[in-house]
Amino acid sequence: MLASRHLTYAALLALGFAVGVLAHTWWSADDEDVDDLSVVDEDAPAAAGECKMILGVRMDLKMDKGKIAAQCGHATLAVYKAAVKQRPDYVLAWQRRGQTKIAIKIPDEAHMAQLLADAKKAGIPAEVIQDAGRTQVAPGSRTVIGIGPGTSHLLIAAPIAQMDQLTRAFKLL
Incomplete structure (x- = not known):
């Protein structure tokens, strides 16, 4: 009984870890998409004039x-x-x-x-x-x-x- 309880906790811990990794990957991809919307083009030359x-x-x-x-x-x-x-x-x-x-x-x-x-x-x-x-x-x-x-x-x-x-x-x- 004690062994099956430990096995259940270990399985839940592994599942939680896997969900966390997937969520991190998903959220990181969204952050990159937001960066692409920036108005400033870092490679563009500075504009001349006032x-x-x-x-x-x-x-x-x-x-x-x-x-x-x-x-x-x-x-x-x-x-x-x-x-x-x-x-x-x-x-x-x-x-x-x-x-x-x-x-x-x-x-x-x-x-x-x-x-x-x-x-x-x-x-x-x-x-x-x-x-x-x-x-x-x-x-x-x-x-x-x-x-x-x-x-x-x-x-x-x-x-x-x-x-x-x-x-x-x-x-x-």
Whole structure:
């Protein structure tokens, strides 16, 4: 009786080990598939020219530095996700050139809305962040606009001149 119990435990242990090996093999294969989806091509040469993303912060909301930093983080991620779908060539060039981000002061929501419309019309990725309103600003407040990334690379239909033209009137933050 004791021997059969030990044999059962040994069989269960072997079965558990086999399932673990198979699961590890299966999960490892999935990890390699995810790596293949990376936007960055490690073998590609770095893009020449200027590349940047612009973050426009509404100044009429009087957000403190921490709130501005959080909202800029949200805008960076939102416009990055949009750009990966819309213009992966811009994203690749931007990643290769250091992922520069420029923060500018937007006076109010009307200026932000116009900037969003102009960027979309020019085919430049742009996203506006609406705050949940749990801390400093009213729920639904449009706090930051992310534009780009863009590049001045000659081989890519480069929007950086358009981005500069759209944001030229605004001061740096």
